[in-house]
Amino acid sequence: MRIAKSILCQTNFDVGPIVTNLNLIAGEWLAGESEIENRNPSDLSDLIGHFAQANADQLEATLDQARIAQAEWAAYGLERKQAVLMNIGTELMARAEELGTLLSREEGKPLAEGKGEVYRAGQFFTYYAAECLRQIGENADSVRPDIEIDVRREAVGVVAVISPWNFPTATASWKIAPALCYGNAVVWKPANITPASAVALTEIINRQDIPKGLFSLVMGSGRSIGQRLVESPKVNAISFTGSVPVGKGIAAAAIQNLTKVQMEMGSKNALAVMDDADLDLAVSLALGGAFGGTGQKCTASSRLVVHAAVHDAFVEKLVAGTQAMKVGHALAEGTQMGPVVSEQQLAENLAYVDLGKSEGAELACGGQRLEMPQDGYYMSPGVFLNTTNDMRINREEMFAPLTSVIKVGSYDEALATVNDTNFGLTSGIVTQSLARATHFRRNARTGVVTVNLPTAGTDYHVPFGGRGDSSYGPREQGKAAAEFYTTVKTAYISAGKPM
Numbered sequence: 001m002r003i004a005k006s007i008l009c010q011t012n013f014d015v016g017p018i019v020t021n022l023n024l025i026a027g028e029w030l031a032g033e034s035e036i037e038n039r040n041p042s043d044l045s046d047l048i049g050h051f052a053q054a055n056a057d058q059l060e061a062t063l064d065q066a067r068i069a070q071a072e073w074a075a076y077g078l079e080r081k082q083a084v085l086m087n088i089g090t091e092l093m094a095r096a097e098e099l100g101t102l103l104s105r106e107e108g109k110p111l112a113e114g115k116g117e118v119y120r121a122g123q124f125f126t127y128y129a130a131e132c133l134r135q136i137g138e139n140a141d142s143v144r145p146d147i148e149i150d151v152r153r154e155a156v157g158v159v160a161v162i163s164p165w166n167f168p169t170a171t172a173s174w175k176i177a178p179a180l181c182y183g184n185a186v187v188w189k190p191a192n193i194t195p196a197s198a199v200a201l202t203e204i205i206n207r208q209d210i211p212k213g214l215f216s217l218v219m220g221s222g223r224s225i226g227q228r229l230v231e232s233p234k235v236n237a238i239s240f241t242g243s244v245p246v247g248k249g250i251a252a253a254a255i256q257n258l259t260k261v262q263m264e265m266g267s268k269n270a271l272a273v274m275d276d277a278d279l280d281l282a283v284s285l286a287l288g289g290a291f292g293g294t295g296q297k298c299t300a301s302s303r304l305v306v307h308a309a310v311h312d313a314f315v316e317k318l319v320a321g322t323q324a325m326k327v328g329h330a331l332a333e334g335t336q337m338g339p340v341v342s343e344q345q346l347a348e349n350l351a352y353v354d355l356g357k358s359e360g361a362e363l364a365c366g367g368q369r370l371e372m373p374q375d376g377y378y379m380s381p382g383v384f385l386n387t388t389n390d391m392r393i394n395r396e397e398m399f400a401p402l403t404s405v406i407k408v409g410s411y412d413e414a415l416a417t418v419n420d421t422n423f424g425l426t427s428g429i430v431t432q433s434l435a436r437a438t439h440f441r442r443n444a445r446t447g448v449v450t451v452n453l454p455t456a457g458t459d460y461h462v463p464f465g466g467r468g469d470s471s472y473g474p475r476e477q478g479k480a481a482a483e484f485y486t487t488v489k490t491a492y493i494s495a496g497k498p499m
């Protein structure tokens with residue numbers, strides 16, 4: 001792991017020197033009021049490092065410096081800003097193997113997914129590097145004579161980025177890259193479960209040609225430093241991804257200061273499998289969508305809405321495919337599903353298994369804690385059968401390698417079931433009927449809809465976001481991100497008559 005600056009200390013957990021990773025406060029790498037340890041969920045004997053926890057004074061100092069740095073950064077030439085973003089993106093892509101290994105080690109997703117995530121994070125930066133040169137406004141004639149109007153976007157100011165652990169590098173990058181592209185300063189509070197990836201990305205960003213304090217890293221718990229950050233009147237905009245309850249709390253705090261807010265939260269995504277579906281394709285989409293990232297994706301296929309005519313055949317293949325999945329150490333060759341991220345998440349998952357059974361669902365396979373050669377948070381992927389859409393396992397985001405099959409009698413019932421949720425991030429249909437695919441695409445009440453593709457897995461150059469409890473505020477990614485990271489200025493110009 002390459003860390004810009006660190007201090008060495010002895011701990012109770014390891015005989016050797018342990019690196020304490022620091023926060024980036026007002027342009028300086030600093031220790032905090034305390035530190036936490038970060039362990040590998042695939043192997044709890046593997047201590048990744050210690051991570052500083054920022055204190056309130058450091059937060060104030062870094063917010064003050066961010067304000068100064070933002071004005072300087074916004075005045076940089078376009079190509080200078082573009083070069084900064086391009087360098088960050090290029091380095092992330094070049095180091096995808098190394099940083100993906102670190103990511104998988106601390107988060108638990110299989111190595112291929114970890115490397116893919118870091119590479120994708122790089123693509124967000126190179127995409128927004130290009131966007132630096134594509135910030136073109138509008139002009140118009142005034143309704144009054146001899147007056148012209150110029151409409152352009154300007155930076156919002158200081159942006160707080162609060163990111164989750166399930167995509168520690170990619171989610172942060174799809175917020176940080178557009179924030180910088182449009183001229184903002186960033187104060188980043190990453191999830192405390194995955195701080196190593198955050199330090200690695202910060203180290204890359206801080207090495208660039210940027211004003212001192214333009215980018216800050218404030219590791220610490222959400223309840224302490226996160227809450228202070230979202231309550232601060234020095235923050236102009238907050239971009240958050242995480243759970244619905246925390247999102248609602250952040251929105252409530254933000255409104256006190258009329259701070260702009262954008263939130264991506266949970267979901268209960270459904271994949272509809274029609275009677276004319278290619279069943280092998282449907283099963284492979286369901287397996288990838290339900291168990292990729294150990295089911296810890298806001299886009300996971302946690303409800304499988306299956307037409308009665310193919311239900312039994314689909315279920316047979318689905319259960320066989322689920323039982324065949326290789327669960328193992330994230331960095332081990334051949335692992336298809338890694339551990340759950342934390343002890344708490346594992347306990348919640350197992351509680352959902354019990355809940356599903358108590359609600360009358362049949363657990364066809366999986367849903368058990370697994371003993372492995374290394375001590376980690378392993379469980380087997382699980383499939384619930386004979387479920388109804390009103391069960392809590394079909395209404396609450398579980399964020400677990402668990403999926404439910406809901407049998408329906410028609411396309412219309414499938415669509416109604418897909419839409420019967422408080423959430424609305426993604427949905428998908430597997431069908432060979434153009435008519436059904438088209439109708440579904442137009443009538444599914446989700447921000448993202450897929451046809452013969454998984455509910456998880458999106459591009460970086462187009463908008464991403466949902467409806468209902470899944471999202472709040474402007475869309476992320478692609479050109480749509482400009483809506484959140486900028487504010488519009490309308491200028492009226494009376495040039496007068498040439499002399």
Ligand code: NDP
Binds near residue numbers: 165191221
């Ligand atoms: P949280 O919503 O608690 O955490 C997301 C981020 O918000 C983390 O950086 C967290 O910090 C921070 N945070 C927590 N509380 C506050 C606060 N009061 N003010 C500011 N920031 C705060 O998610 P969890 O990690 O606890 O996961 C719980 C559940 O949330 C999951 O089981 C899943 O259902 C859902 N979730 C959804 C995600 C998505 O992609 N939509 C991503 C992650 C979780 P810290 O972690 O340091 O406390």
